Amino acid sequence: MARGTASGGVSERELFASEAENFAPRELQAAPEAYARTSPKPAKPARGARPPAASWLAVVNLLYAKAVRATTTALATELDRGTPFLFVPALLGCGTIIYYGLPEEPGFQPLIGGLVVASVALAFVPTHRQALRLLIMAALFCLLGMFLAKFETWRAGTNMLGSEISTRLTGRVAEIDHMANGRVRLTIDVLTTAKPKLRYAPERVRLSARKIPPGLVVGSEIEGAVRLMPPTGPVRPDSYDFSFRSYFSGIGASGFFMRGPDQVKGDTPLPIGARLFNGVQNLRNTIAERIRGLIGGPEGEIAAALVVGIRARIPDEINEAMRRTGIYHIVAISGLHMALVAGTVMGSLRMIFALFPGFSSRHPVKKYAAIAALAAIVSYLFISGGQVAAQRSCFMLGIMLIALLFDRGALTTRNLAISAFVIVAISPHELIGPSFQMSFAATAALVGGYALWSEYRQKRRRAPPATGRPLAIAIVSKIAGDIGSLMFTSTVAGIATTAFGVYHFQRVSPLSLIANLAVMPSVSFLVMPFAVLGSLAMPLGLDAPFFYVMGKGLTIMITVAKWISDRSPIDGVGLISSHSLALLTIALVIVTMATTWLRALALPFAFAGMVTLTDIRMPDVLISEDGRLVGVPIGDQMLAVNRARPNAFTVENWRRALPTEKIVGPIDSLKPKSGRKSIMILETPAASDPDDIPAEQVASGVPDQADVDATSADGVTGIGFDCHDGLCIAVHASGAIVAHATNIWAARRACDYASLIVIEDATAKNVCSTGPPLILTKRELAQHGSAAVYLSNGETGQVSEVRFALSEPYRPWHAQRQFSRDARGLPPYEQKQRAYPSTKFPRVKKPPTEYSAEPSED
Structure with a gap:
């Protein structure tokens, strides 16, 4: 009797075999020898005959069993390697994104309740139910991400200004940024306000000034008459939200000094933390001025940005050239800079230790160099301003260096997960910004790519190495390998960040690979190493030669960037879903x-x-949140706007989003040139990075206006906005007529033929008694932000949908909008004239007027 077979011919193996074995085809099992000798061979099926259904089912079951077995094995391998830990930051990020995407603000109670329920469920699930435990843990970390985001929102609690106001402000300077246009941007901690006194004054504001008192430093107290404005919202739906960033940065208002501020003597004692912060900021400004003085020109500004993270004075044309060529990441301090700093310090110290072989043989000099490199990158993090990309890089390199101190392997993927976990836990709102997303996307792609490359290299090293190669061939092979590595790095990082760049900025850099290959050698061998050496030699006054070499490297980078930018095609690609x-x-x-x-x-x-990249409908009309600017695509890659000098950042954002190549200004019917109408082609400076928007817009709230190059076009009629007596009319490609009116009287002239009327008046009511037009007033825009209008596809050209940037109920970073005068339907504030401006009678002393952001009875 064969082994494993009971009496009666019943196999015990078949009785207790797994499901996969039971479904195995009988042809794969070995037949007994005696049966093979006596039994006739099975007849082959005729050619063209269909095999029986049972055999197909057996094959499918076999493949299914193999797939299940392979999946189970792979999952077990992932569990053994600790892969689930790597997904923890991703799950926290999912919870954070869900929180910020909610239509209204959740309370603490449901989040805490969800965490408790998930924790209890995890405790009661048996350990052998791995799949269920993993699902519960995923839900737990998502809820934890939502809780962390909610906690940060509560912790920030920024007082946001509700409406524009002029007042006299006294405050302490927290940051000083000299802008490329000559103005100075000041971040000020508000101490007092007067004339009028603000009842709910913001704690910190960002103001611009034409000039500042000499010798003004961080920590000084100043006062002056200012114009304050609340933070603005997105320039279009689904775009960058400035109120969101201001709320979590603690900036409650922006504006400008109406006259130069005066420095006053402060007597308020500062805590030790504030004094330390002010000292670091003043050190950064001092180093920046020193570098600018040694190098000069745009090279000096970029050098200051690379060393201390101050980018405000880099000329706009240089910024645009670097963005178009895809090398702007060089200016933003990130992993490249941290790695070069750590490598320069560690390599230099090991070279010095090599000069003393006796000492090096008795001491762990490699660990000494690692400690110095760790101190260098931590110092670099503080002195550079601590941006998100710099934090991530510092955490990753710090973990690697600490692992080196304890003779442990540095797992780069785990380091990336730990750094992401720390940043999401401390500042969840950074996850929404482009800096976090692009930085971690590039790093994750590089880590994964180099992991595959390392596996490939290890397989190649198993083969016997080639011997007897000439020196010239070895050198050429080394250079080719370095170039290939640089190409691989640029390609992988570019592919990983392209989708994020298109989503946030609607632009790509077609020649980024060529630009990075051209400039990275000078950055890696001339710019960053000599920046480190110059910074170390600065206390001794020996930094000039090092920064001279750094400036020459930056000259090469700028020249290459300009040359490639001039030959780069249009980079605007439109919206993606x-x-x-x-x-x-x-x-x-x-x-x-x-x-x-x-x-x-x-x-x-x-x-x-x-x-699904293009699974999105482009808007037919875009409207700014203040109701002053309307944009309508008119074909031939042109965007018509109703103002001759529009806000530069807004129209540039609209141009890339739609996308169009030119901005067409309005036609003034009352001022024809040479007996004919003319259109104006507006040239707008690009501003794709919200961190580098002109100071007049972000820092001070004063709109930056586009430069106008007015050129006439023969025979142009019906193109763009035709403006006359407060009413501007434009015809969309669908035939719909879009009107913009400055007041209700001008709007009523368009009631009979317009499909959409935008009124720059918050008090407008009952505009059209009859007629089909959709009317958007300044009050609705003040309440719900900028708008995107979609027209019907039929011949009627009527409005089919209107999407606003904001919705009610407001989230905490938008709650201040309901208190503005425009949102309440009130006219602009006008200061009341005194009844006796020149009398000599004694005036009755009144209590100081207080301004409230809450609704009043006026």
Whole structure:
């Protein structure tokens, strides 16, 4: 009797075999020898005959069993390697994104309740139910991310100004930024306000001034007459929200000094933390001035940005050239700079230790160098301003250096997860910004890419090395390998960040690979190493030669950037859908974190993300939140606007989003040139990075206006806005007529033929008694922010949908909007004239007038 077979011919193996074995085809099992000798061979099926359905089912079951077995093995391998820990920051990020995407502000009670329920459920689930435990843990970390975001919102609690107001302000300077246009941007901690006194004054404001008192430093107290304005919202729906950033930065208002501020003597004692912060800021400004004085020109400004993170004075044309060529990441302090600083310090110290072989053989000099490198990158983090990318890089390198001190391996993917976990736990709002997303996307892609490259290199090293190669061939091979590595790095990082750059800025850099290959050698060998050496030699006064070499390297970089930028095609690509970005992000997370064949699960997400990139409808009309600016695409890659000098940042954002190539100004019917109408082609400076928007817009609230190059166009009629007596009319490609009116009387002239009327008046009511037009007043825009209007596809050209940037109930960073005069339907504030301006009678002393952001009875 064969082994494992009981009496009666019943096999015990078949009785207790797994499901996969039971479904295995009988042809794969070895037949007994005696049966093989006596039994006839089975007849082959005739050619063209269909195999029985049972055999197909057996094959499918076999493949299914193999797939289940392979998946189970891969999941077990991932668990053994600690891969679930790598997904913890991603799950926290999911919770954070869900919180910020909620239509209204949640309370603490449901979040805490959800955390408690998930924790209890996890405690009672048996340990052998791994899949269920992992699902509960995923839900737990998502809820934890929501709780952390909610806690940060409560902790920030920034007092936001509700409406424009002029007052006299006394405050303490927290930051000083000299702008490229000659103005100075000041971040001020408000101490007192007067004439009128603000009842709910913001704690910190950002103001611009034409000049400041000489010798003004961080920590000084100043006073002056200022014009304060509340933080603005997005310039269009789904774009960058300035109120959101201001709320979490503690900036409650922006504006400008109406006259130069005066420095006053302060007698308020500062805590030790504030004195330390002021000292660091003054040190940064001192170092920046020293570098500017030694190098000079735009090279000096970029050098100051690389050393201390102050980028405000970099000329706009240089910023635009670097953005168009895809090398602007060099200016933003990130992993490249941290790695070069740590490498320069560590390499220099090890070279010095090598000069003393006796000492080096008795002491762990490698660990000494690692300690020095760790101190260098921490100092660099503080002196550079501590941006998000710099924090991530410092955390990652710090973990690697600490692992080196304890003779442990440095797991780069785990370092990335730890740094992401720390940043999401401390500042969840950074997850929404482009800096965090692009920085971590590039780093994650590079970590995953170099992991695959390392596996490939290890397989190649198993082969016997080539011997007897000439020196010239070895040198050429080394250079080619370095160039290939640089190309690989630029390509992987560019692909990983392209989707995020398009979503936030609607632009790509077609020649970024060429530009990075051209400038990275000078940055890696001339700029950053000599920046480190110059910073170390600065206390001794020996920094001039090092910064001279750094300036020459920056000259090469600027020259290359300008040359490639002049030959770069148009970089505006229009809007992409948010769900496509989410799908591509999921694919990036899977391919980076997984270590087995489960990486292939990223392919369907990546494919779906690529297919749905253009799954979005472009708006037909864009309206600014103050009701002053309207944009209408008119064909031939042109965007018509109703103002001759529009806000530069707004129209540039609209131009890239739609996308169009030229901005067309209005036609003035009352001022024809040479007997004909003319259109104006507006040239607008690009501003794609919200951190580098002109000072007049972000710092002071004064709109920056585009430069106008007025050129006449023969035979142009019906193109752009035709303006006359407070009413501007434009015809959309669908035939719909869009009107902008400065008052209700001008708007009523367009009631009979316009499909959309935008009224720059918050008090307008009952504009059109009859007629079909949709009317948007300044009050609605003040309440709900900028608007995107979609017209119907039919011949009627009527409005089919209006999307506002904001919705009610307001989130905490938008709650101040309900208190503005425009949102309450009130006219602009006018200061009351005194009844006796020149009398000599004694005036009755009144209590100081207080201004409230809350609704009043006026």
